[in-house]
Amino acid sequence: MLEEEYQRRRVLPRHLRAPVPQEAAFTYSIRAAEPRDLPDVREIHTHYVRNSSVTFDPSAFTFAAWKQRYDEIRRRGLPFLVAENPSGQVLGYALVDPWNPRDRSNHTVEDSIYLGAAAGGKGLGRALMEALIDDCRAAGVREVVAVIADRQAEASIRLHERLGFEEVGRMGKVGYKYDRWLGTVTMRLRLRGPRLFARGRASR
Template identity: 85%
Template sequence: MLEEEYQQRRVLPRHLRAPAPVEPAFTYAIRAATAADLPEVREIHTHYVRNSSVTFDAAAFTFAAWKKRFDEVQRRKLPFLVAENPSGQVLGYALVEPWNIRDRSNRVVEDSIYLGAASGGKGLGRALMEALLEACRTAGVREVIAVIADRSADASIRLHERLGFEEVGRMGRVGYKYDRWLGTVTMRLRLRGTRKPLFGGR
């Protein structure tokens, strides 16, 4: 008997084969972040700092820096959200911060969204952004701005486009990482149905 014939006969008929293992469903819940989430938030961000040019940050933020950032977002009553799986692992996060730190009205903000390395391509990014935008409306935000790296960030640009963001400008050679110059794409979304601001403003 030829080797290839032997190998073919070794394969069981389909009805006798064991069923293929079923991968668990990708499930998550989106909620407001707490200080206890910051170590995992920091880990997700650090992955991109060290492995990509989607952020211009050259060094990972310290935990103290993240705590200060979290406290400021909380003080301004702006949204900082995380997505977690059923076991409580943080899969991604999204937040907004004032576009102009001197503006106390919270009317114009800049978004930031990062997913864990294994959580991309599953619809989580859109779900997080939709939740973030709705939370922005509740907080009285009028406009959300996204500043996106012009290299290796096509998915982020497409996500913002699908949610109604429009490109309003590009700047070249404004960041330097991995021995090359990088630029940015600026996009903006005017929110409709915004509610009364929760922190100052007119």
């Protein structure tokens, strides 16, 4: 056996092996959104508008539209949350809008959650949703509804299922994007009792 091949194949004792580089920890905190976060929120949402069918929105919202939405959510006392890393970069957001804008009671709301492209698959979506649900309960919300696209949104459906949402209906061909018809899955969570989740301040 050649010396080069021997050196390549041999297994060194643990104390002689080169250290394996450690992946940097995924660290974030979750807090209430502020007006300064809206450009980042808009950028995250625009990515999905332009690159996927998880939202049926045909074009990106203007900053003015986001500011109006933010102001209305705050006026009603409903949650609008962002997750950020230690350097202040917004990694994702979660919010609820009134299911019926004419209903002033806030009893039923619809959730929206979007993560930045590099933040998926790390537990952030669940942490944001847990915080959102707890804040909904604190705001007097009785029911959270999720209307999810039936294509490319399987992860969102699984997330809602794990948090106790139940499927209550499906509609086919109610949206059209990328030259194809899309349907929706409607899920519902009825809120009862005290908070179920701890507000997320986590690292992974």
